[in-house]
Amino acid sequence: xxxxxxxxxxxxxxxxxxxxxxxxxxxxxxxxxxxxxxxxxxxxxxxxxxxxxxxxxxxxxxxxxxxxxxxxxxxxxxxxxxxxxxxxxxxxxxxxxxxxxxxxxxxxxxxxxxxxxxxxxxxxxxxxxxxxxxxxxxxxxxxxxxxxxxxxxxxxxxxxxxxxxxxxxxxxxxxxxxxxxxxxxxxxxxxxxxxxxxxxxxxxxxxxxxxxxxxxxxxxxxxxxxxxxxxxxxxxxxxxxxxxxxxxxxxxxxxxxxxxxxxxxxxxxxxxxxxxxxxxxxxxxxxxxxxxxxxxxxxxxxxxxxxxxxxxxxxxxxxxxxxxxxxxxxxx
Amino acid sequence: xxxxxxxxxxxxxxxxxxxxxxxxxxxxxxxxxxxxxxxxxxxxxxxxxxxxxxxxxxxxxxxxxxxxxxxxxxxxxxxxxxxxxxxxxxxxxxxxxxxxxxxxxxxxxxxxxxxxxxxxxxxxxxxxxxxxxxxxxxxxxxxxxxxxxxxxxxxxxxxxxxxxxxxxxxxxxxxxxxxxxxxxxxxxxxxxxxxxxxxxxxxxxxxxxxxxxxxxxxxxxxxxxxxxxxxxxxxxxxxxxxxxxxxxxxxxxxxxxxxxxxxxxxxxxxxxxxxxxxxxxxxxxxxxxxxxxxxxxxxxxxxxxxxxxxxxxxxxxxxxxxxxxxxxxxxxxxxxxxxxxxxxxxxxxxxxxxxxxxxxxxxxxxxxxxxxxxxxxxxxxxxxxxxxxxxxxxxxxxxxxxxxxxxxxxxxxxxxxxxxxxxxxxxxxxxxxxxxxxxxxxxxxxxxxxxxxxxxxxxxxxxxxxxxxxxxxxxxxxxxxxxxxxxxxxxxxxxxxxxxxxxxxxx
Ligand SMILES: Nc1ncnc2c1ncn2[C@@H]1O[C@H](COP(=O)(O)OP(=O)(O)OP(=O)(O)O)[C@@H](O)[C@H]1O
Ligand SMILES: [Mg+2]
Numbered sequence: 001x002x003x004x005x006x007x008x009x010x011x012x013x014x015x016x017x018x019x020x021x022x023x024x025x026x027x028x029x030x031x032x033x034x035x036x037x038x039x040x041x042x043x044x045x046x047x048x049x050x051x052x053x054x055x056x057x058x059x060x061x062x063x064x065x066x067x068x069x070x071x072x073x074x075x076x077x078x079x080x081x082x083x084x085x086x087x088x089x090x091x092x093x094x095x096x097x098x099x100x101x102x103x104x105x106x107x108x109x110x111x112x113x114x115x116x117x118x119x120x121x122x123x124x125x126x127x128x129x130x131x132x133x134x135x136x137x138x139x140x141x142x143x144x145x146x147x148x149x150x151x152x153x154x155x156x157x158x159x160x161x162x163x164x165x166x167x168x169x170x171x172x173x174x175x176x177x178x179x180x181x182x183x184x185x186x187x188x189x190x191x192x193x194x195x196x197x198x199x200x201x202x203x204x205x206x207x208x209x210x211x212x213x214x215x216x217x218x219x220x221x222x223x224x225x226x227x228x229x230x231x232x233x234x235x236x237x238x239x240x241x242x243x244x245x246x247x248x249x250x251x252x253x254x255x256x257x258x259x260x261x262x263x264x265x266x267x268x269x270x271x272x273x274x275x276x277x278x279x280x281x282x283x284x285x286x287x288x289x290x291x292x293x294x295x296x297x298x299x300x301x302x303x304x305x306x307x308x309x310x311x312x313x314x315x316x317x318x319x320x321x322x323x324x325x326x327x328x329x330x331x332x
Numbered sequence: 333x334x335x336x337x338x339x340x341x342x343x344x345x346x347x348x349x350x351x352x353x354x355x356x357x358x359x360x361x362x363x364x365x366x367x368x369x370x371x372x373x374x375x376x377x378x379x380x381x382x383x384x385x386x387x388x389x390x391x392x393x394x395x396x397x398x399x400x401x402x403x404x405x406x407x408x409x410x411x412x413x414x415x416x417x418x419x420x421x422x423x424x425x426x427x428x429x430x431x432x433x434x435x436x437x438x439x440x441x442x443x444x445x446x447x448x449x450x451x452x453x454x455x456x457x458x459x460x461x462x463x464x465x466x467x468x469x470x471x472x473x474x475x476x477x478x479x480x481x482x483x484x485x486x487x488x489x490x491x492x493x494x495x496x497x498x499x500x501x502x503x504x505x506x507x508x509x510x511x512x513x514x515x516x517x518x519x520x521x522x523x524x525x526x527x528x529x530x531x532x533x534x535x536x537x538x539x540x541x542x543x544x545x546x547x548x549x550x551x552x553x554x555x556x557x558x559x560x561x562x563x564x565x566x567x568x569x570x571x572x573x574x575x576x577x578x579x580x581x582x583x584x585x586x587x588x589x590x591x592x593x594x595x596x597x598x599x600x601x602x603x604x605x606x607x608x609x610x611x612x613x614x615x616x617x618x619x620x621x622x623x624x625x626x627x628x629x630x631x632x633x634x635x636x637x638x639x640x641x642x643x644x645x646x647x648x649x650x651x652x653x654x655x656x657x658x659x660x661x662x663x664x665x666x667x668x669x670x671x672x673x674x675x676x677x678x679x680x681x682x683x684x685x686x687x688x689x690x691x692x693x694x695x696x697x698x699x700x701x702x703x704x705x706x707x708x709x710x711x712x713x714x715x716x717x718x719x720x721x722x723x724x725x726x727x728x729x730x731x732x733x734x735x736x737x738x739x740x741x742x743x744x745x746x747x748x749x750x751x752x753x754x755x756x757x758x759x760x761x762x763x764x765x766x767x768x769x770x771x772x773x774x775x776x777x778x779x780x781x782x783x784x785x786x787x788x789x790x791x792x793x794x795x796x797x798x799x800x801x802x803x804x805x806x807x808x809x810x811x812x813x814x815x816x817x818x819x820x821x822x823x824x825x826x827x828x829x830x831x832x833x834x835x836x837x838x839x
Contacts, residue, residue, distance in 0.1 A: 199701050200694040207691060210680040217639065217677045218691040218745070219663035277682055327682075 029271025029323045030283040036269070037290040044297035051297065058182055060296040061289070062171040062247065065181035066091065066240035067259045068288035071266040072185075072192050073236045075284040077229050078267055079196070081209035081276030082137040084126060084233050088259030089148035091241030092251075094119040096152045098242055099161035099251035108164070116238045122148055123234020127227045145260065153253040160250040170246040181243060185288070188236075193281035201225065209276030265312060266291055269319045273327055287319075339402045341366045341498060341530045342387065347396035349382055351732065354724045356382055360396070360556045362549055364499065369521060369531045371541040371562070374551035374574055375764040376736025377722035380534050383551070384501045387532075388420035389413035419492035420501045421485065433472040433479070433487050434459035437494050462490040466520055480626060482513040489520060500524065501532040504735065506540055507761045508672075510624040510790070518544050536736075536764050538567055550574055575766035590800070591615035593651065594784035595667075595753050597636065600645030605631045606808040609645070613753070613784040618775065620799035621788045623828045628808040629788045630672055633755050637662045637669040649753065663692065668751035670743055672758040672788070674735075678742040681731035685723055686712035688730045688741050692749045715744035720767060736762045743771075747778075754778060757788045772798055792821050806830050 045051040061068075070087045077084050098115030102108055122144065129140040173180045196202035208215045208222050215222050245251045268274065269290055270283025294315065298308045340363035349357040357379045364370055372380040385391045387398070389407040398405055400416055407413050413420070437459045459472035468486045476484060485505055492500045502521075506514050521531050521544060533545055541548060542562060549559040550573045557573050558565075565573075593612045600609040606628040613619045621629050635642040638656040647654050649665045656662045662669070671677035680688055689712045690697050697708040712726045719740040723733055730738055739762050746754065756775070760768050775798060779785050789795050795802050802819045804812040804827035812827035 198703055200698045200703060201701065203687065203698075203703060204694070206683060207680050207687070210683055211676075213677050214680055215691075216659055217637075217669065217671055219660045220691070221660055277680075 027326055029326050030280060030286060032322055032326070033270050033283055033286040033290060037286055037293065040290055040293045040297065044293050044300070047297055048300045050300065051293070055177075057289075057293065057296075058179055059171075061185075061292045062179045062181045064262065064288065064292050064295070065171075065179075065185050066244045066247075066256070067262045068266060068284075068292075069181075069185050069188055069243075070233070070237050070240050070259070071263040071284050071288060072188055072281055073229070073233050074263045075267045075270065075272050075279055075281060076192065076196060076205055077233055078272050078274065079209045079276060079279045080205045080226060080229055081212060082130060082226060082229070083141065084137065084230065085141040085260045085264075086122065086126060086145040086148055087233055087237035087240075087263065088256040089145045089152070090119055090122045090234060090237035091244060091256040091259065092253055093122065093148040093152040093155075093241075094238035095241035095245045095251045095255050096156045096161070096253060099163055099245060100155050102163065103161050108167070112242065115242055116235060119234040119236075119238020119241070120231055121234070122237070123231045126234070127230035130230065131223050131226050149253065149257075152255075156251065156253045158253075160252040162250045163245055167246055168249040170243055181247070184243075189281055189285045193285070196281050201228075205229070206277055209278075211277075262291065265316050265319075268316055268323065271319075271323050271326070273323060274320065278327060340364055340399075341401060343399045343402075344383075344387070345397050345399075347383065347386060347393045347398075349379075349386060349391060350394045352724070356554050357386075357393075358554045360551075362556060362559065364530050364532070365547075366498075366530055367525055367528045368546045369525050369533055369544055371545040371548040372532060372534045372551065373536075373538075373541065373548055373570060375766050376740070376762075377734040378551040378574075379554045380551055381503055381734060384420055384503055384532060384534065387413070387499070388418055388501060390420065414495055414497075417496060417498035418501070419488075419495065419497040419499070420503065421488045421492070421505060422503055430475055430477060432475055433470055436476055436487055437462065437472070437491050458494070459490070462493050465493065466490055468516070481508040482510070482517075482625075485509075485517070486520075489517075493524075497529070499530045499532070501534075503534045504536070504762055505533075506535055506537065508625060510626070513625075514540070536762065538570060538765070542567075552576060571765065574764070589782075590617050591782060594649065595636070595786070596648040596651075597632075598646045598648075600632065600635060600642045600647070602631065602635060602640070602642045606635075606642075606805075609805075609810055611803055611810065611813070613786050615752070615782045615784050616779055617801070618779045618785045618787055618799045620795035620802040621786060621805060622790070622792065622795050622802055622824050623805040623811075624830070625790055627805040627828065627830075629805050630757055631808075632805070633669060633757055633786070633788060637667060637755065639669075663749070663751075666752035667755065668692070668746040668749050668753070669755045670746050670757060670759050672761065674739055674742055679730050679738055682729050684727045685716070685721070685730045685733065685741055686726040689715050689726075689744045689748065692745050696748070711748060712744075715741075715748060719744050720770075736764055736767075739763055740767070747774075751783065753784045753786070755786045755788070758790065759787070760789070760791070760794060792824050795819075795824065796821070804828050 041051060050056040070091070074084065074087065094115045097118045098111050101114045102111035106114070126137070126141055126144055129135050130137045171179050171181055175183050196205065204215065204220045204225055207218070207220055208225060212222055241255065244255055248255070266284050266287045267279065270279065270285070270287035272279030272283060294311070295308065298311060342364040344360060344362045347357060347360040348355060360383060372383065374380050382391060386393050387407065389410045389412050392408065398407060405416060407416065407418065434456045456472055463470050463472060466486055466489065468483070470479065470483050470486065476487065479487070489500070505517060509517065521533070525531055533541070535541055545562050547559060547561050548565065548570070550557045550570065552574060591614055594615045596612040598610045601607050609632050611619065623629055631640065634640045636647055636656065638658045638661050641657055647656055649667070654665055656665070680691070686708055690708050697703055697711065709726060715721070716723065716726060721733070721737050721740045721744070723737065730741055733741065743759060760771055763771060775785060775787070787795065787798060796819060800816050802814045802824060803810055804814070804824055806828055807830045812823065814823055
């Protein structure tokens with residue numbers, strides 16, 4: 001049998017036009033981020049003509065590139081309905097372990113592996129507590145954020161550990177005139193953007209974040225996907241930690257301090273929905289540039305750090321309100 | 333109608349509503365009298381819930397006016413509606429699960445200041461009073477979470493009473509209730525009507541509408557087709573007005589060859605929930621699982637599917653012992669499960685319809701892990717056509733579809749999975765009668781193709797029409813197994829009634 005053999009025609013409403021494309025684009029939060037970015041560049045270039053120089057912007061970006069790279073994975077974790085606030089501390093601890101290892105005579109490749117393994121292990125610990133023990137990820141990762149930072153301080157003390165000269169200066173290496181950290185950021189963005197939008201893995205991240213129970217009923221391996229995300233987070237944080245070590249030339253326990261705030265800012269400014277299920281890599285990508293232009297602009301304009309922080313806070317709140325507003329409108 | 337007050341409580345004039353340019357209600361005129369129970373009927377997506385939501389201030393009409401007792405009013409949001417004495421009991425109840433019953437009752441009453449003291453004792457006393465008024469026994473200090481759906485509904489009704497509502501709108505309230513609970517609900521509805529209140533009752537079950545309502549209004553495709561006293565319309569009239577064509581008669585599937593045992597369950601036990609459940613379903617066979625809501629049927633299905641595995645007992649699939657610990661294990665073995673609670677376990681509310689439909693078949697839309705959009709879209713569109721899901725586009729978030737159309741989309745998801753064993757838990761809940769017969773055909777067709785089907789349903793006509801065998805559960809145990817020949821309503825009912833109540837009735 002087929003439903004089609006009944007003669008009734010309900011095409012009337014089915015044939016109704018989908019929403020106009022323009023309408024769809026306008027209500028996307030990424031559009032807001034892009035508009036803000038353009039606005040920020042215009043305002044900043046009024047403050048200083050440097051901002052019309054792409055090289056200046058690129059160089060400024062290298063200062064935040066590590067956070068921006070981690071923020072991409074962070075975005076995926078939030079879309080999956082979880083959160084991981086520990087990556088900045090993870091960066092510090094894995095960088096400290098790496099620096100301490102190579103300083104005590106272990107060959108560099110092994111030291112790097114130690115750093116990466118530490119990052120993975122930290123991701124695994126988060127995953128274990130969230131997935132196996134079913135604890136809320138926000139609490140778990142606030143806990144591990146403190147723990148990892150504390151361990152970093154135990155290992156490194158108050159000293160900074162130097163890294164070998166050849167390891168220093170990843171931000172000074174250019175590929176096609178672009179600093180390597182920026183290249184890495186762009187490549188990772190493309191990669192994760194494609195994964196999130198175009199693969200089943202990405203699709204299921206959205207489905208888990210939208211309704212985890214329904215996802216389980218549909219046979220989606222929710223635990224495995226979350227495990228992968230937390231591990232990826234740990235690994236990428238470790239890489240970011242070592243990139244920071246290379247840029248700074250030495251490692252202290254306070255490496256990347258406060259980085260989680262920047263990551264939250266980037267994800268939220270990019271329109272990621274804090275309760276999961278929505279958000280894009282494109283949004284976070286744009287927001288990372290926005291954040292760099294705004295922070296650098298404020299520095300160029302000689303604003304006091306306290307005022308800069310206030311501006312960022314206001315920006316975060318506005319972003320959250322705008323995102324929520326946009327989503328609640330498209331929802332009903 | 334008991335009170336003959338000539339001015340209608342509510343007059344709606346020329347009410348129209350569009351969502352993103354799609355008109356879903358067109359120029360609806362409707363007068364609701366005091367002291368009447370008024371049914372809204374119509375196919376899935378006809379606009380019943382939308383009209384109800386406009387009265388309750390959830391949606392603003394794009395055109396048209398409302399008058400209350402002859403005075404024009406603007407119901408701009410639910411709080412205004414509440415103040416005007418209009419309460420909507422949603423199709424999917426939304427209360428605050430962690431608050432107590434008493435707290436839920438007084439919720440939304442805003443005459444108190446933000447910081448005024450919460451009068452707990454008084455609140456509890458008042459809540460008790462309303463529960464007594466309704467004649468239900470619910471501990472008002474318990475959180476909502478633990479209550480049965482019927483009790484949650486009673487709380488919603490009590491909430492309407494607490495704010496002294498004059499218009500109470502019930503959107504498909506009876507779908508999840510046992511016959512007994514339906515009777516209680518009807519009794520209360522009649523009492524409220526006799527007090528001069530107005531009740532709007534939305535349901536897809538004609539016999540309920542006939543039993544309860546004074547007048548009916550029929551919607552079709554967003555138009556109001558007719559309003560009349562129920563006595564003036566025969567069932568055939570109503571169906572014709574609703575769907576614009578005669579109803580297709582359901583015929584039992586001709587001849588499915590019944591094959592080997594596909595699913596065999598033995599001694600399945602989850603203490604406190606169900607005990608010693610054993611049955612088998614063969615390829616090509618439809619086995620019904622009847623009983624009252626709350627008998628543990630859903631729990632058995634969830635155990636088989638690995639959502640909440642049983643503590644002891646065995647499950648065999650195609651003769652081989654199966655270790656099913658998670659749904660993905662079950663799916664890998666060719667099982668599919670259409671859950672009854674669509675909002676919680678079914679839909680991804682904000683995601684597009686197509687992603688909802690294809691959620692269980694990643695392998696088909698993405699052979700190498702990379703999604704093929706064209707395949708996905710065409711699969712979804714075929715399903716939409718086949719099940720006549722009413723929507724603007726497959727890219728639309730599924731939350732924007734009417735309740736029945738969401739249900740169809742979830743069904744489509746599992747049909748696409750092409751399972752060899754299909755467990756359906758109240759699959760036709762909220763589906764209109766126009767589509768039901770086709771649904772039955774489809775289920776028959778699936779069996780004829782050699783699939784094994786376990787159909788959980790509280791609707792006895794559905795079980796009797798479809799099933800080759802009917803199992804009945806009561807209080808977590810299997811109480812009967814009836815062949816198609818011997819099954820009838822009385823036998824199912826008597827096996828479904830819990831022992832405790834049976835004793836009561838015998839006395
Ligand atoms: N928020 C919304 N956005 C877009 N379209 C919507 C929205 N809400 C409802 N619709 C559309 O309006 C139409 C009427 O829906 P409504 O929920 O009123 O149907 P209904 O008569 O209650 O159906 P059912 O019997 O299935 O519950 C449907 O086609 C639905 O897709
Ligand atoms: Mg409805």
